[in-house]
Amino acid sequence: xxxxxxxxxxxxxxxxxxxxxxxxxxxxxxxxxxxxxxxxxxxxxxxxxxxxxxxxxxxxxxxxxxxxxxxxxxxxxxxxxxxxxxxxxxxxxxxxxxxxxxxxxxxxxxxxxxxxxxxxxxxxxxxxxxxxxxxxxxxxxxxxxxxxxxxxxxxxxxxxxxxxxxxxxxxxxxxxxxxxxxxxxxxxxxxxxxxxxxxxxxxxxxxxxxxxxxxxxxxxxxxxxxxxxxxxxxxxxxxxxxxxxxxxxxxxxxxxxxxxxxxxxxxxxxxxxxxxxxxxxxxxxxxxxxxxxxxxxxxxxxxxxxxxxxxxxxxxxxxxxxxxxxxxxxxxxxxxxxxxxxxxxxxxxxxxxxxxxxxxxxxxxxxxxxxxxxxxxxxxxxxxxxxxxxxxxxxxxxxxxxxxxxxxxxxxxxxxxxxxxxxxxxxxxxxxxxxxx
Numbered sequence: 554x555x556x557x558x559x560x561x562x563x564x565x566x567x568x569x570x571x572x573x574x575x576x577x578x579x580x581x582x583x584x585x586x587x588x589x590x591x592x593x594x595x596x597x598x599x600x601x602x603x604x605x606x607x608x609x610x611x612x613x614x615x616x617x618x619x620x621x622x623x624x625x626x627x628x629x630x631x632x633x634x635x636x637x638x639x640x641x642x643x644x645x646x647x648x649x650x651x652x653x654x655x656x657x658x659x660x661x662x663x664x665x666x667x668x669x670x671x672x673x674x675x676x677x678x679x680x681x682x683x684x685x686x687x688x689x690x691x692x693x694x695x696x697x698x699x700x701x702x703x704x705x706x707x708x709x710x711x712x713x714x715x716x717x718x719x720x721x722x723x724x725x726x727x728x729x730x731x732x733x734x735x736x737x738x739x740x741x742x743x744x745x746x747x748x749x750x751x752x753x754x755x756x757x758x759x760x761x762x763x764x765x766x767x768x769x770x771x772x773x774x775x776x777x778x779x780x781x782x783x784x785x786x787x788x789x790x791x792x793x794x795x796x797x798x799x800x801x802x803x804x805x806x807x808x809x810x811x812x813x814x815x816x817x818x819x820x821x822x823x824x825x826x827x828x829x830x831x832x833x834x835x836x837x838x839x840x841x842x843x844x845x846x847x848x849x850x851x852x853x854x855x856x857x858x859x860x861x862x863x864x865x866x867x868x869x870x871x872x873x874x875x876x877x878x879x880x881x882x883x884x885x886x887x888x889x890x891x892x893x894x895x896x897x898x899x900x901x902x903x904x905x906x907x908x909x910x911x912x913x914x915x916x917x918x919x920x921x922x923x924x925x926x927x928x929x930x931x932x933x934x935x936x937x938x939x940x941x942x943x944x945x946x947x948x949x950x951x952x953x954x955x956x957x958x959x960x961x962x963x964x965x966x967x968x969x970x971x972x973x974x975x976x977x978x979x980x981x982x983x984x985x986x987x988x989x990x
Contacts, residue, residue, distance in 0.1 A: 600939050673915075780903065783962060798861065815879050847963070849959075
């Protein structure tokens with residue numbers, strides 16, 4: 554415990570400001586998330602339309618991610634973070650004013666664009682101020698802040714949604730404005746000074762100094778390319794557990810009321826576990842090989858997905874008691890959450906470690922492509938299968954895919970170690986040849 558508190562104190566101020574902002578923003582967003590798919594389902598004609606609304610958001614992220622990371626490497630991290638939060642706040646207000654399918658599609662596009670501007674810049678900022686061996690802990694701390702919201706938000710949302718869903722959107726908009734103010738007032742710019750000077754002097758206009766686009770980085774860095782493709786199934790899984798899982802429960806447990814839908818309590822429990830244990834898990838993971846940690850996380854994550862896919866039908870056929878259903882699901886979600894806690898911060902550390910210093914924002918933006926691809930394909934696949942009440946098939950595909958992803962992550966880590974060893978050996982041989990001459 555003493556080591557944990559010392560590690561907390563050593564975190565840079567920027568990381569702590571982001572922690573506070575993530576906590577505030579997380580509470581508001583998680584008030585909305587458990588009810589968003591059900592809210593949309595009541596306002597469109599088909600469930601696949603819910604999938605379309607959720608899918609266009611990450612589709613719009615392609616534009617934001619591709620330009621956001623690069624702009625963060627040119628103009629700095631802070632301006633991109635501010636623009637993103639203010640834009641998201643206005644989008645949330647749009648959900649209050651507009652109320653039809655095509656309006657939801659438009660708002661979802663804007664939400665995806667502004668969200669994608671934020672994360673590459675914010676992740677690069679964390680890498681800027683944190684030494685390599687502490688990055689997993691720093692990203693773990695930020696996940697803990699986000700999940701404070703996941704622990705508190707769903708319960709608050711369940712209380713407020715009885716009166717008005719519009720209030721939840723207004724609260725979300727307000728917290729995003731507050732987060733933007735926190736960034737403006739207290740966050741300091743962390744773009745490496747030498748890169749900032751290059752920008753100011755216009756050296757980036759020269760061909761030899763031109764920063765590559767995220768697409769160029771992906772095509773040139775094979776490790777990053779495989780990492781992104783592998784991560785698509787992880788992203789698809791998150792989009793389904795955060796968006797379509799309550800619909801799956803609604804279909805497979807029809808004897809339960811909306812207030813008894815297990816998802817709200819599972820999401821809150823997920824957030825509570827992350828708040829209590831994420832930093833300790835991140836410290837443990839930071840002392841071990843990244844590939845092994847990602848493999849363990851993917852296996853536990855995948856097992857949780859398989860369980861939530863198949864258990865609801867079993868409970869319904871067995872006419873299980875509600876409290877028994879909820880208790881078992883909380884145990885299953887604890888396993889799922891442990892996998893998530895192992896996997897998520899280490900993924901960010903992996904990207905930060907392979908990225909050159911002057912391209913951290915670009916690499917973070919490129920890595921975000923996995924969330925875009927998964928965010929587009931996940932809801933469409935989920936909406937299609939859930940229209941035929943095949944949620945068990947959906948979560949089986951994702952669960953097995955996550956286990957396979959873990960094996961690939963392990964191979965990537967070994968690939969990096971082999972490359973480093975080969976370069977080291979080549980350097981020694983070169984030095985020996987020079988000395989012999």
